[in-house]
Amino acid sequence: MIRFIHVTAVFILVIIIESTFGLEPPQDVKIVGSDLQWKPLNDDNVLYSLQYKLNSKSEEEWLNVSSHIGTKLARFKITSEFYGAVFRVRSEKENHISEWQYSNQVQCLNVESCVPQMNLNVKAEMVHLTMAHMDDSLEKEYGDNIEFNVSYWKKDNGGYPEVQSIIISRNEDIHNLEPEQNYCFQAEYLLFHKPYGNPSEEKCEIVPERPEAVKRRAFLYSISATLFVSAMCGACIFVLFKHHKKVKQCLQPLHLEIPDHYLEVLYNGFPLEACPSPSSQSLRSYDMITVMDVEQNCQKEEQEKRSLT
Ligand SMILES: *[C@@H]1O[C@H](CO)[C@@H](O)[C@H](O)[C@H]1NC(C)=O
Numbered sequence: 001m002i003r004f005i006h007v008t009a010v011f012i013l014v015i016i017i018e019s020t021f022g023l024e025p026p027q028d029v030k031i032v033g034s035d036l037q038w039k040p041l042n043d044d045n046v047l048y049s050l051q052y053k054l055n056s057k058s059e060e061e062w063l064n065v066s067s068h069i070g071t072k073l074a075r076f077k078i079t080s081e082f083y084g085a086v087f088r089v090r091s092e093k094e095n096h097i098s099e100w101q102y103s104n105q106v107q108c109l110n111v112e113s114c115v116p117q118m119n120l121n122v123k124a125e126m127v128h129l130t131m132a133h134m135d136d137s138l139e140k141e142y143g144d145n146i147e148f149n150v151s152y153w154k155k156d157n158g159g160y161p162e163v164q165s166i167i168i169s170r171n172e173d174i175h176n177l178e179p180e181q182n183y184c185f186q187a188e189y190l191l192f193h194k195p196y197g198n199p200s201e202e203k204c205e206i207v208p209e210r211p212e213a214v215k216r217r218a219f220l221y222s223i224s225a226t227l228f229v230s231a232m233c234g235a236c237i238f239v240l241f242k243h244h245k246k247v248k249q250c251l252q253p254l255h256l257e258i259p260d261h262y263l264e265v266l267y268n269g270f271p272l273e274a275c276p277s278p279s280s281q282s283l284r285s286y287d288m289i290t291v292m293d294v295e296q297n298c299q300k301e302e303q304e305k306r307s308l309t
């Protein structure tokens with residue numbers, strides 16, 4: 001008897017708890033395309049509230065979706081600003097609320113705002129393109145039917161640039177680019193060969209020359225520089241040879257012409273031609289030695305002359 005009372009009491013308690021807190025949550029919360037949807041309960045008086053968090057892993061609080069606070073709506077159109085978000089929805093009836101039910105994260109497949117991720121690696125006269133997706137949902141869904149249309153053009157072409165494009169599925173090298181030119185690249189999705197979503201941002205890079213070309217040019221520069229310097233030296237030497245007297249005069253601006261008769265007085269009638277005056281300021285140190293030699297010879301000659309007479 002006591003046992004029966006116990007069981008009845010627990011049963012009644014369970015029913016009370018159930019009716020207070022046990023409102024059934026929305027079922028089957030899922031994202032189909034860009035629609036967040038759930039299965040409504042078989043009760044017209046039940047309302048639903050929707051919240052979201054842009055970064056599912058962060059500790060930030062859940063925010064209300066303002067259009068979905070206690071409404072009968074059982075779906076929500078996901079727009080591009082919700083990329084990466086997670087949603088949660090619950091049932092509400094009078095004072096009763098259910099547990100939250102969570103959605104998956106919003107991916108590229110659910111919004112059209114995803115753009116191709118393009119990485120450029122410029123090398124000599126070429127660029128290595130590495131393509132990636134913001135997440136793997138498009139690739140998982142469409143496989144090879146999702147491609148990239150990469151456009152590229154020379155930026156400083158002046159006027160309207162000539163745009164070229166290639167369709168690639170992952171990584172690709174573009175060869176035969178003009179060196180020293182600023183090339184811009186932009187990628188767009190193709191889904192079943194038709195443009196899909198928005199194009200990526202433009203990325204521009206200056207394409208470098210081949211190292212051989214740089215080396216060859218440096219070599220040619222050095223050769224022409226050498227030739228130029230040699231030619232200049234040759235010309236200088238030629239001019240010096242041809243006009244060496246004038247040049248000598250130019251280089252000896254303080255040349256003092258001492259009149260012959262002064263020298264005769266100074267040297268007591270020494271033959272001037274044979275014995276240049278050592279006092280002449282026009283003499284340079286290198287002339288001095290020859291002058292002194294000549295002078296000594298002259299003095300010897302003079303002594304011989306005197307001894308003879
Ligand atoms: C969300 O809405 C509920 C009901 O209107 C409100 O009580 C709650 O404070 C709101 N939360 C935020 C984060 O605004």
Ligand SMILES: *[C@@H]1O[C@H](CO)[C@@H](O)[C@H](O)[C@H]1NC(C)=O
Pocket residue numbers: 149150151163164165190193194195
């Ligand atoms: C790829 O992009 C270029 C340049 O924007 C465009 O002219 C071309 O039609 C595109 N290709 C496809 C298949 O859409």
